[in-house]
Amino acid sequence: MSIQKCLTSLALLLSVFGCSASSNWSRPKFESGGTAARIAYFIPGTYTFPLTISKSKHRSEGPPSGVKIVEESREKDHKDWEELLTGFVSRDFEKRDKVTFEKVKFAPNAVTLFGETDDTKSLNYLRSTIGVVQAALDAGGIAVYDLEGYRWYTPSEWKEKFFDPDKPKIQDQIYLLVNPNDDDPSLFYAHTQGMRKFGRADLALKNVRENEFPAIENFLFSNSDDQMRGKVIKDGAKLKIYELGKELTIKLIDGDNNPLFNNNYLEATLR
Secondary structure, eight states, X not given: OOHHHXXXXXXXXXXXXXXXXXXXXXOTTOOSOSOOEEEEEEEEXXXXXXXXXXXXXXXXXXSOTTEEEEEEEHHHHHHHHHHHTSSHHHHHHHHHOHHHHHHHHTOSEXXXXXXXEOOOSBSHHHHHHHHHHHHHHHTTBOOEEEXXXXXXXXHHHHIIIIISSSSOOHHHHSEEEEEEOSXXXXXXXXXXXXXXXXXXXXXXXXXXXXXXXXXXXXXXXXXXXXXXXXXXXXXXXXXXXXXXXXEEEOEEEOOTTOTTTSSOEEEEEOO
């Protein structure tokens, strides 16, 4: 039986018996709008398929609607893998954990989760996805690449940050990037990456100064957390950076083809 057929059958079985819901994964600020939530995880390793997902052990109903699990092999998908193992995200992982990265480079196969789901009135789709990733790690996964959140995780990091806690934490789900201004090195462009995982726009601020980084980080995380909880920040909204005593007007920009985001983003200029 193929991995996809096996997991589809498993998902149907679990939907019959159900999984207990947790209020921690609700979206109490939910508003209609936004986009579908996009899931993209790459878990290289040494697997014996089919993958087994335990309702009690992994707290998962299987992949959410619209998200597929694909079995890949290094021999067949070598070119795609090479692209994933280059770039600043993978270079950062290699610096943090060279031993694990070397294992990743020579992993014989992988599990990929990819797709978009419209079932976003709660975050149960994300909790189920986290459980599927944990099942892959339990079955021989070496590391997890969150392609939306721009970060690699070792199995112990994934378990500690995502699987063990029964609540989502925005600081672990998204990535903050700061890029220098080409025309003025004293100014920076700060933005989030990964909010498409929640079907919401990323946030960006132009012309930030280095001494403002702590206030900007609080601003980006707090407003991202509101969106994770379901809020939709609309074009033209006014948001305050309380530590700096500033109120900013937000502009919604289509960034699907912008490699910095691959998502819509909300941008404001600080000065």
